[in-house]
Amino acid sequence: MKQILVVDDDQEIVNLISIYLKNEGFLIHRASNGKEALELMNKENIDLLILDLMMPVMDGMEVCRRLREQDSLVPILMLTAKSEDIDKISGLMSGADDYLTKPFNPLEVVARVKTLLRRVYQYVSKPQSDLILIDNLEIDQQSHTVKAAGKVILLTAKEFSILTILASNPGRVYSAEELYQLVWKESYMNANNTIMVHISNLRDKLEKELGYKVIKTIWGVGYKIEK
Template identity: 50%
Template structure:
């Protein structure tokens, strides 16, 4: 069975070594990068299953590394591990395309648990056979290709944005609470779920040009539904 490979990009050697130690104990292969350029090189030249990125790295910061990954439609799960603790930093990371965000100092075992959760979700998305193309008011969602078009124009979504949209669109008119969305998309219960889901919904609406099209409807005090 193939061992999954994880990129750890952090200019703090002690942290990179600590994360590597705990992940290797769980049977993962680890690739380390000490700056953003090394991280991009590793992503381009190696077969990776997940990336753990610091934000404040030399040469290219974690935000820019994530932007470059997502520009190429890369479905690689990304976890930010950063000393930046403000809500603004967390929201920025999630909007750019990270799948999860942990702050330093951190519990290594919690990080391992989050890595496992992201890998489970990624594997499920790759192996589940979806065949139904969803079309609604100019919007076309292909679960097989994990692609979205709006009136023929390709809409670039992060993996989590796609998962949220597909969840809602495949159950039109059904109302999902923020907690329910988080549990189904991230595959775990999480106390910050409401804020995380809200950020992704906001970005989804912007990408879907919801000033002209109303696909995701807020049911105040309850959650969200797809207005297909």
């Protein structure tokens, strides 16, 4: 049974999300602020974190940053009451895998949770031969690991998916729309900033070790990786 931690200082929201996720067979843990969330993350085997952005004591952005600094790869779905793009982008930059803006349909939360979990844990069943090698970049789809110049690089679930798509078809240019639809499994709705943030994160993590730009931008078209 997958365990999900729901973190929000609004108990009505926590209760609502918990009810819907419990009906889907998930085991739910609750926290009302970031400090409680980190304590529970250290005690329980949490498979996914639903995290409010604005909370007392410690906000969701700080929780994200601390977890990623601890090399945690747990999928994070960020909840925000704000609709400005800068807030969503900041959440993604801090390590979140996806976001939803309040108010939201609880069925959409369930759908996003299932998508994130499926994306992260589907690699367990992949065959050992699913290894992609491009120069000093190594992507193991079975173990869900990436090495750049021999060093293991920690990626979020969506970063891994984007990198795998580009590396599986070297030389092919993927538009932001294509990448969004392939990774998020939903219609592309002004999500270019989302793709840009994930590409930027990937470059920062990979190029520091590789010493060269592995993901190239084809202006006005999209992104590609050369063999």
